[in-house]
Amino acid sequence: MLTFSVFLIVSTFSNSGFVPTNENMMVFNKNPGLLWVLIPQVVLGNTLYPSFLRLLIWVLKKVTNQGEFEYMLKNYKEIGYRHMLSGVYSSLLGVTAFGFIFLQFVLFCASEWNSEAMDGMNTYQKLVASLFQVVNSRHTGESVFDLSVISPAMMMLFVVTMYLPPYTSFLPGRYRKTDSKNGKLKKKGKKSFAENLILSQLSYLVISAILVCITERQKIKEDPLNFNVLNITVEVISAYGNVGFRLGTVCEQLHPTRVHAKTLGMDLLEDGVMVEN
Incomplete structure (x- = not known):
């Protein structure tokens, strides 16, 4: 303990x-x-x-x-x-x-x-x-x-x-970094070619989320409850922010046919036949 x-x-x-x-x-x-x-x-x-x-x-x-x-x-x-x-x-x-x-x-x-x-x-x-x-x-x-x-x-x-x-x-703006000589706000100079190629952090996160959606597109189609855009976004941002939130898995609703049967109020038998409750 x-x-x-x-x-x-x-x-x-x-x-x-x-x-x-x-x-x-x-x-x-x-x-x-x-x-x-x-x-x-x-x-x-x-x-x-x-x-x-x-x-x-x-x-x-x-x-x-x-x-x-x-x-x-x-x-x-x-x-x-x-x-x-x-x-x-x-x-x-x-x-x-x-x-x-x-x-x-x-x-x-x-x-x-x-x-x-x-x-x-x-x-x-x-x-x-x-x-x-x-x-x-x-x-x-x-x-x-x-x-x-x-x-x-x-x-x-x-x-x-x-x-x-x-x-x-x-x-507030008056507390931002100023030039030590004249006390004025520093102006950003022209960016180099290499700096222009560097995207923002948000851009990299969007690209990462898109790549995950592409690689998991089959699971998104077969199991939309566990693999959807919101879940993927949470996982990507959580990893980036070093937070570690996980949404888990809805195990009892993995199969789309079973979800559809449950929505219709029917039971799915072992041989695939659906019978009304």
């Missing part, structure tokens, strides 16, 4: 998402205490790491009154640690991260409150589990719900959040 606890904490903080169970974190969706412990590990290990790092240094400066901490806060660029950001950037990063979490949390609760994913859970368990799920949608990818039954609208929202880099922030 101790080994499992240490393993889970370290994996969550490092955003690895390794959970030594067959069902990820779904076996713990009715354990709010454990989820409350893991939620800070997710955000502190990724999105809010620079914000809390600067906050920790500020607290140490106030407590110890040492000049070294004040120097670190004022000369963060000279330190050469890329996670040490300016005070403004760190604050805006925190506001942005909590804004995304709040938006996802409200929409997730409104969309999935009475869904199959939350069957058997009380109100408090639903709230904590929903918060844990949306916090994990940008990074660690630990899931307490069966994502295959989550609504397509929410999965598309997860796709957007998984695509965003961890240090995404709504930075």
